[in-house]
Amino acid sequence: MDDTSEQLEEDWNNVKTGKIDPKFKYEIMRMPGAEKVHLCFQCGTCTADCVIAKFTDFYRPRKIARTIQLGLKNRLIGNEALWLCTTCHTCIDHCPQGVEVSSIIRALRNISMKNLGTMPSIYKIFASNILKCGYVYLMPESRMKKRQEQGLPPLPKPNLNDIEKLFQATGFTMTLEKTKTTENEITEGAN
Numbered sequence: 001m002d003d004t005s006e007q008l009e010e011d012w013n014n015v016k017t018g019k020i021d022p023k024f025k026y027e028i029m030r031m032p033g034a035e036k037v038h039l040c041f042q043c044g045t046c047t048a049d050c051v052i053a054k055f056t057d058f059y060r061p062r063k064i065a066r067t068i069q070l071g072l073k074n075r076l077i078g079n080e081a082l083w084l085c086t087t088c089h090t091c092i093d094h095c096p097q098g099v100e101v102s103s104i105i106r107a108l109r110n111i112s113m114k115n116l117g118t119m120p121s122i123y124k125i126f127a128s129n130i131l132k133c134g135y136v137y138l139m140p141e142s143r144m145k146k147r148q149e150q151g152l153p154p155l156p157k158p159n160l161n162d163i164e165k166l167f168q169a170t171g172f173t174m175t176l177e178k179t180k181t182t183e184n185e186i187t188e189g190a191n
């Protein structure tokens with residue numbers, strides 16, 4: 001166990017009751033996809049198979065589930081580590097309890113954005129790219145040419161009017177306007 005992990009274990013064992021929000025778990029369980037967080041029995045499969053946890057100590061999906069169960073809301077809301085999840089869904093495929101970890105992380109991101117009015121700048125860039133071209137990434141002409149050379153079919157043409165309507169109808173356009181950006185500062189709590 002390294003120093004960071006030891007410190008975390010110590011923190012974990014010294015949770016002060018005043019820092020616990022007993023309603024937090026239920027708040028999360030009301031959000032679509034996050035209903036089963038209470039079923040997590042801490043086997044650690046999600047962390048072992050997580051593509052991000054392999055590269056950083058700052059991100060541990062198993063501990064995110066435990067932190068919710070313990071009601072330690074302040075450790076999670078606004079924690080930039082939440083934005084590291086790639087939404088690859090490997091954790092969902094492998095969880096023996098059917099806990100949808102990536103959906104839980106999406107719920108935590110939504111609460112963070114709502115409460116703090118911030119998101120990492122890269123997500124704003126992704127969103128504006130979707131509005132501009134229908135994809136999170138503005139595909140350079142050279143990449144398109146490469147696809148053609150490789151015999152790949154042209155990319156589907158997104159309906160930008162529909163995308164804009166969807167952004168408006170869901171309130172996401174307004175959210176994007178109001179939300180400030182943060183730099184990625186990883187803090188203790190989701191690890």
Ligand code: SF4
Binds near residue numbers: 039040046047065
């Ligand atoms: S794999 Fe499922 S049960 Fe195991 S720690 Fe992760 S969320 Fe909990």
Ligand code: SF4
Binds near residue numbers: 088089
């Ligand atoms: S969806 Fe997120 S938490 Fe789950 S394995 Fe992928 S990166 Fe890890």
